[in-house]
Amino acid sequence: MILAIDIGGTKLAAGLVSDDGALVTSRRVATPQSGDAEDLWTALTDLIEPLAAGVDGVGVGCGGPMVWPSGEVSPLNIPAWRGFPVRSRLQALFPGLPVRLHNDAICVAAAEHWRGAGQGSANMLGMVVSTGVGGGLILGDRLIDGGTGNAGHIGHVIVEPGGVPCGCGGRGCLEAVARGPGLVEWALAHGWTPGERTSSEARPYREDREVTARDLAADARAGDAVATAAMRRAGRALGIAIASATHLCDLDVVTIGGGLAQTGDLLFDPLEEALREHARMDFAKRVKVVPAALGQDAGLVGGAALILAEERYWLGHPPVGVERR
Known part of the structure; x- marks a missing residue:
């Protein structure tokens, strides 16, 4: 045990x-x-x-x-x-x-490869998209550590050259574009009014609490144009990054977990669209992107792995x- x-x-x-x-x-x-x-x-x-x-x-x-x-x-x-x-x-x-x-993101990737959505794949990228964007890389059925243990850190692949600042000190990183708080910030700057589409007298939006990507996704699903554009922006950034990673590493499967992955087609539809636009080499067209399977238990299972x-x-x-x- x-x-x-x-x-x-x-x-x-x-x-x-x-x-x-x-x-x-x-x-x-x-x-x-x-x-x-x-x-x-x-x-x-x-x-x-x-x-x-x-x-x-x-x-x-x-x-x-x-x-x-x-x-x-x-x-x-x-x-x-x-x-x-x-x-x-x-x-x-x-x-x-x-x-x-x-x-922790590498542990999640190991868990999904060992007992989750990546079982049976020898070449896999496991991603977490939440308050940050992290990943772990499996090639030849083995975790790739890299020189400092940071291989697979897809969150700092550049998807918008010269774009928004990232916490790492760079600009236009995938994490800066697609992480939940970054999406909220972008949407607010572009005129999103949280809760305008989803609030009601029965379930009023409370302005005294922090706005989250969950609020953004709810408004996007209700038809808010700015919220929808924010989710689409994140999905496309993820698709572009995954296409680049697939061309570099010849991946079979990419698993995506984390809070933002729970938004379903709001994220995965624009992701697939961008991935298929940019994954043009024949070998890269076979990659499949799937939701992670282990949920909040993945970090523990991966630690044990x-x-x-x-x-x-x-x-x-x-x-x-x-x-x-």
Whole structure:
């Protein structure tokens, strides 16, 4: 049984995953927002303590950037942790056991390849489209890490040269165009009035809460022109990026998960349109783009895969002081 951990900016999740990839049990708590590194660590240890007895290893997914594979993390959405040695801290809690950590989007990709929508594909890109855009790359039935563990980071492929600024310091990145908060910002700047199409006396739109991509998608489905244009812009950006990745990597399948993927045809129809316009080489035309299958459990299943299927997802990087099994 593997203890799997998924560290995110809004929630911390932990669960037990059996050797066939099934999530047996899980727990979740809100990520502390105090700004104190030790408060966050205490919340994590309190979360995993009821699950810790008798486990055979620990697999972790966490947002980046990070020093990999040593596991000092500085997640952009968790300001409290800058260079925080989460992997070595966990190794101290579980001496003698394998403790492995990777980027959270890479864990999701591994999960979808191992037990989700990418099963049976030897060449796959797994994507997460939510508050950010991340990915993981499987080629030849194995996770490709790259020199620093960041291979597959499709969120920073340029889709609009000279376009909107991105948090990475560049301009026109896929993440800047297609992430949920970016879509909302674009729509508001182009005259979208949230809730105009979907509010009613029975379900009024509350102006005192944060506007989200879910609100945008609801208005788009109700026929709001600006909201529809925003969703179309995101979908087409994704299609262009996937076409480029397919030409580069000769992909069979691309899986897309994350909150924005739940909008269905609002995102996938313009994505397919742009993909087929730009994937012109014969070998690239065969790529299929499908919704991810594992939902919110994917990060935990992928964390466990770093240990349970190490021959595919943890190649050549055994933990310090622990021999490969």
